[in-house]
Amino acid sequence: MSFDALETTLVWNNTLIECMEALGLFLLLGLVLVAVKRLILWRFTSVAEHTENDIDDTIIHVVRSLRMVVLIVIAFYVAVRTLNVPDSVMQGINMVFAVLLVYQVIRTIQIVIQEFFFQHVLRQKLGEDEKNTMAVGVIRTTTRGVLWLIGILFLAQNFGLDITSLVAGLGIGGIAVALALQNILSDLFSSFSIIFDKPFEVGDFIVVDDKTMGVVKNVGMKTTRLEALHGEEIVLANKEITASRIHNLKRMQKRRIVFQLSLPYVTPNAQLKKVSGIVEEIITRIEAAQFDRANLTSLADEYLVFEVVFYALTRDYATYRKINEEILLAVKERFEKEGIEFAHKTQTVRLERIS
Template sequence: MNDWNFLLERILWLNVGVVLIATLTLYFILRTLSSKLSSHLASWAKGQRSLATTLAVEILRQTSRILLFAFSLLLALKLVSLPARWEDTLAHGWFIALALQIALWLDSGVRLWTRDMLVSDDGTLRNPVTTTIIAVLLRILVWAVMLLSILANVGVNITALVASLGVGGIAVALAVQTLLSDMFASLSIGIDKPFEIGDFVVFGSVAGSIEHIGLKTTRIRSLSGEQIVCANSELLRQTLHNYKRMEQRRIDFKFGITYNTPQDKVREVAALVRRIVEGIADTRFDRAHFLAFDNYQLTFEVVYFVLSSDYNKYMDIQQDINLGLLQGMRELDVQFAFPTQSVEFIGGKFPQISVAGLPRQTTAERGDTQQDAPASAQLPARG
């Protein structure tokens, strides 16, 4: 019966009353301050539209009421005198409560950040696999650090535990080396963003649009219709052309005119090309020059820019330029060149040509004809 005499002590109940009243009062104050601060910050964040302010508001809203009560209790216990053993336990309680609350805040911040990463600035959906992997890894890291910190604070030797986890991680990494290589390649694609879903890419003999970026593979819908599956690590080793991000397209093409074109009309051809290109919308003329004397033509080189990445639009513009060149060359009375070949006979006699259905010439007639023929002649032959 004497063991229960301490319950009759007035000092004990007075201390319990003080702790209880102080705990409830502090809990009410902390909860009110947290809700008021989050409300004011939320109203201010509506005009800012900043990710940092949004994260701050959501993190404040994720403050645990249980942990607020624990903080209030720990603060109230400071108002009364406690045994030394209780003081030590109270110190551990402070650390555990604070570590749990910080872990909850960081976990909430990671989830909000990764949710914001899913949608780009123009409203398109980004790669969900990569953002999910990043979120899971970061949340595992946060809670692992929190757990190890609590264990270390209460006196547990975590050195052996950390070493065991390191050895086990190395063994697992060696066993799934290929999978990890593709997984980290997926993370690299998600963070560095060399391409995203919907981009038109070309690498090697593959040309198509990105349909899906997964944990191990990326799927591409080719121009011919089939789906091409490529490992992420293999894809990053390629030199890849991303045409969706091309703001303008540089075009150069050549054409030729015949050698018998007068010099003044050769100059007019370059001016004609300039007028045609500048007269078409969404183009920027760069240059048009008489480039070279080739085997059977005077070669012109034309360079211009299409102010769009759309390939079909480029083809429409090139067709308009070609049609304009056809019409303009007819008006200038200038002919396009085509492959020709000339055979020249110097001295000697022309070979006899016998055509079926025509009467044969006599020897005298052939002699008269050969006497009238020139010593040299050129026979053009088209090939």
């Protein structure tokens, strides 16, 4: 075929030379895109081996998600744009390119959310607990569904479809579903709040609104179950828990304990002055206790009142009771050695002879 023939033969109002130039551009751009992809993967793979952050790993996964067909379509689309193509054919090419572009954008967003948010942020915050993993799975599925819904609506609008009524229908339907499932959704979102914020965990002893107390046995998607002190199971809606005041006793670093010592008025002042020092000495000797104060605080009607305050350096209730018992027994023993007596409630009855 002569050169003149290449200039005069037309394909869709394009000479064969223009078609060959477009073909060359398609091949060159395809090779460049493949080379750039491999270069980025090589560069970031070598960097990722010496870093601890997740940014380079995320970039690697994003680049790897670029399928060969996507690169080919990009190169083909750019090459075809240099030619005179019938509107109907160009419209079809634009539709294919738009579908692949939306698909790749959604895949990229999913990878970024998965690698950075779910793996890095949520896993570090929530750990690998089965219930937490389930919550992360629910959020991941919901996020994926929302992204694809947005992508489909975007494509429908670009294809010339009227999505106004569809969006309005989805909005009305969403409101109706939300109203019908109001209580369930409220408990569901409350469970997410409990899982992410972690006001308590399984095994913690909590008090809800100063009335309900027990050990947390399970945090579900709708309810939280406690084991009460008497052994019965208490089931609370997650919505009620998040709206209540919660005391998490297991997270106490130390317990403040106050008790009183009652001494009779006949106790000599010399012995009264020893009481505070004796109590401080006893509490200081105990490793898991921290002395705060011991003072004569009241001159009651029948006896003298000393108030003792100390901290048990434990969050365990049974250990705290043992520490308290050890201190009380030591105080009694020391008072007996010092000859200090405790006050006893007495009642005087006067009998008068009637003549």
